[in-house]
Structures are given as C-alpha cells and as structure tokens.
Amino acid sequence: MPFPEGFVWGAASSGPQSEGNFHKRHQNIFDYWYATEPTAFYQEVGPDLTSNFYNDYTNDLKLMKKAGIKALRLSIQWSRLIENFETGDVNQEGAVFYQKLFTAMKVAGVEPYVNLFHFDMPFELQHQYGGWQSKHVVDLFEKYAQRAFELYGGQIDHWFTFNEPKVILDGQYLYQFHYPNIVDGPTAVQVAFDINLASAKAIAAFRKVNTNPNATIGTILNLTPAYAASDDPRDQEAARIAELWSNDMFLQPAIQGKFPSALVDLLKNDHVLWDATENELALIASNQIDELGVNYYHPFRVEAPDVSPKSLQDWMPDIYFKEYQLPGRIENVDKGWEIYPKALYDIAISMRDRFGNIPWFVSENGMGVSNEERFLDDQGMVHDDYRINFMHDHLAELLKGIEAGSNCHGYFTWTAIDNWSWKNAYRNRYGLIRNEIHTQEKTLKKSAYWFNQLSRENQLPPSNFELN
Numbered sequence: 001m002p003f004p005e006g007f008v009w010g011a012a013s014s015g016p017q018s019e020g021n022f023h024k025r026h027q028n029i030f031d032y033w034y035a036t037e038p039t040a041f042y043q044e045v046g047p048d049l050t051s052n053f054y055n056d057y058t059n060d061l062k063l064m065k066k067a068g069i070k071a072l073r074l075s076i077q078w079s080r081l082i083e084n085f086e087t088g089d090v091n092q093e094g095a096v097f098y099q100k101l102f103t104a105m106k107v108a109g110v111e112p113y114v115n116l117f118h119f120d121m122p123f124e125l126q127h128q129y130g131g132w133q134s135k136h137v138v139d140l141f142e143k144y145a146q147r148a149f150e151l152y153g154g155q156i157d158h159w160f161t162f163n164e165p166k167v168i169l170d171g172q173y174l175y176q177f178h179y180p181n182i183v184d185g186p187t188a189v190q191v192a193f194d195i196n197l198a199s200a201k202a203i204a205a206f207r208k209v210n211t212n213p214n215a216t217i218g219t220i221l222n223l224t225p226a227y228a229a230s231d232d233p234r235d236q237e238a239a240r241i242a243e244l245w246s247n248d249m250f251l252q253p254a255i256q257g258k259f260p261s262a263l264v265d266l267l268k269n270d271h272v273l274w275d276a277t278e279n280e281l282a283l284i285a286s287n288q289i290d291e292l293g294v295n296y297y298h299p300f301r302v303e304a305p306d307v308s309p310k311s312l313q314d315w316m317p318d319i320y321f322k323e324y325q326l327p328g329r330i331e332n333v334d335k336g337w338e339i340y341p342k343a344l345y346d347i348a349i350s351m352r353d354r355f356g357n358i359p360w361f362v363s364e365n366g367m368g369v370s371n372e373e374r375f376l377d378d379q380g381m382v383h384d385d386y387r388i389n390f391m392h393d394h395l396a397e398l399l400k401g402i403e404a405g406s407n408c409h410g411y412f413t414w415t416a417i418d419n420w421s422w423k424n425a426y427r428n429r430y431g432l433i434r435n436e437i438h439t440q441e442k443t444l445k446k447s448a449y450w451f452n453q454l455s456r457e458n459q460l461p462p463s464n465f466e467l468n
C-alpha cells in the first residue's frame, strides 16, 4: 500500500542542537549550563559548535535532498532572534540569518516547518523570573512569537509553538536533566499550565497578525502511550493517571481547549492545582491548534507504585505510577528505551477516536545509537540497518493506522544530520547523514538511501533493502 498522496517525508532538528551559537548575543539555559559546568555533558562537548548549520546550511540542505528529505522541522532560537526580551525588539543579525535560511530552504525545495521553542529558555529569563514558572515570561514569549510571525509570515506555512512541553517539566522540574535541575512537583504543575497558556497566547497572536492564507499553527507533543503492566485494577489505575499526566494534560488543552477534568480533580484534591484565572482559561478555550506534531520514541509502561499515594511524601506525579520494564522487551540499549512500533498505531487510533481525527503527523521518530564507527565500511559509509528496521517497523504500524482512517499526513525522522543531544552531546547518533564532528565532514548513511527511495516512491521499501 502506498502512503496517501502528498504525504510529507521530512526530518526534524532544532536550533540549539544544530546551528552552533555563532553571533548569538544571549545565552540559553544550555549555553549557560555548559559555560558553568562543562563536565555535565558527555565528553564535555557543548552547544557552541554543534553541527555548524549556521555556516553550512546550503551544503546541508543539498545533502538532505539526496536523502529524500522534502521538509525540515527546525526551531528559531529565542535567544538569537530577540535582542530585548522585554520589548521584543529583534536582533538584526539573527533576523537576517533566519530570513536567509528560510529563503535557501525554499530554493532547495525543503519546506520549512518552524517551531518557536525547543527547550531553549533564554538564560536571563530563567535567572530573573524562573522561566516558565512566571506568567511574565509567558507574555514575553507571546511577544517573541508575534515578532516571528510578523517577520516570516510570508515565508512560512507551518508554525509550531512548542516542542515536547512534557520534557521541559521532566528535565527542569522533576528528574534533573535540564538546567536548573529543580525537583519540585507542584512547580512542575504550574509550569505545565503556563506552557499551555503560552502556547494558546502564541496561537492568539498568530490568528491576529497572520495574513498568509496557507499558514497553519500547531504544537508538538511527545506522546508516550501508557500501558498497564497487568489487569490488576491497581496497575490499571496507575496507567489511567499516567495517561492523564503525560499525554492528556497537553493534548486536551491544545485540541479541545480544556484540561482533563479527572486530572484537575486529582490535583485539586492534592492541593497542588495550578494558579489560573478565568481569563486565562477562556484564552486556552478559544485558541486551538490546526495540526498536531507527534514525537514518538517509546511507550510508557506502568504499574502501581510501591507505597500508597496517601503516604506522607512530597508531591510528585510518580506517587501515582511507577515505570515498569517489560521483561524480554526489544530495547535500544543506548537510550534504555523499549522499541514498540505498535504504539504508533495506537496513537493513530486515539487521534481518530478521541481527538476528532485532527490532522497530525509524526514530527519525530528515530533511533539514537552510540559508536556508529562499528558499522563503517571501507568507503566510510555507516551501514545502519538497525535504523532502517526501526523506521520500517514504525511506518508499517503507522500505515495500518492511516488505513483505519487516521488523518496522518507526514513522517519526520529525527534527524537529518547527526546533531548535538542535550546532556548526551554526540554520544548517540540519530542522523540519516553522519557528521564527523572534528572535521564537520558530512556523509550519507545507508538509511539515507533507504529514506530517499521511501520518499520518491511514497511506499515502504523492504527493511532488508540493499544498495545498488
């Protein structure tokens, strides 16, 4: 079966992970963290150079075309585009960079999908106001978003407000893998609300200033379907709450304009519900997305926690569920993530049945593997059959979901060219294209040829594909 006509074959990346921080006048939280604690990053490799996209994008786009990539999701860095966060005045050099980049993408035939926030809070706003803990920062984000729409509205048809809000909570406020590494459940609850509000405010700004009739706006969520470890009602209950917290807390406001009432009741009962005004709730209720990007890597299997949530303990979402590792699972051992393609079918069906069959696409899916030098041939090509298998098996499940009527219109792999990964730096490689980071030499991997055939034929090549 072919994929539907017009299905978009793309790749995803982000500004902080690919551009390098050339000519940036402000630090984001990762720039700052690396400058103050380089040992927190794998082999002390930081975000200063990354994959040199800032200087190399013309050549990079040519390579992407060779890999069959017809659309690229990337992000504008708030800390590059805006000179004065309070007024929203732009930095000219930053503004010109993005303008030239988007023009080059159009010329190269790589459609830009532009996201406004990919984990990269400007350090000053984190330091001065506590980042997403502050409603003032929410307003500054709206200002920045509006500037971006005004500057690039004529060039861009696909806008996105956020990448993976859930990971912002997890990294910054719960499990300590993004600066400032706070552990504070109730603050994470407030941040979840504030990000939903910021997204709605950016959508409102878009509706106000957009004059491009082809332009749409969406958001990007990492969905981790919650599966109970067993039929035991306690495990089932753990999965119900995990689903509310991990997925529905962002899905429902974005698509339906409201928070899940069961989650609101639970948080209220625990005395940790967010601060929200009637006006803010009304704003969320009246600003929905046009399309959804879904990042999918792994499922979320859960069981009941060891101790009852009624025990005296600091509030964390995990008082209601405990992660469960399925015995005998297939795993990407470099990440510790179970590989479970069927969840993509489940997501497709949930979009169809629970979310009004909203237009959606896979905005990230891919496999990060360490030490890919193991798979280099004499010609210097990485034979990444594991990546081909991974994409093949996920796409086969996605296709079943599409055949069942789910409204999915694209697949973007993470990523085109190996890029910098937060704390892991260049440990795990995700690209269809290899980057020798010491020379910045970039070469196609075997998966790039497979992806090219996929994109050309709009049909799944076999996973045991061979190069001619």
Ligand code: BG6
Binding pocket: 014, 017, 163, 164, 167, 222, 295, 335, 364, 368, 414, 420, 421, 422, 424, 428
């Ligand atoms: C997603 C992010 O969470 O997964 C990307 O949107 C990230 O920014 C990707 O790089 C892979 O995860 P990691 O931690 O291995 O880089």
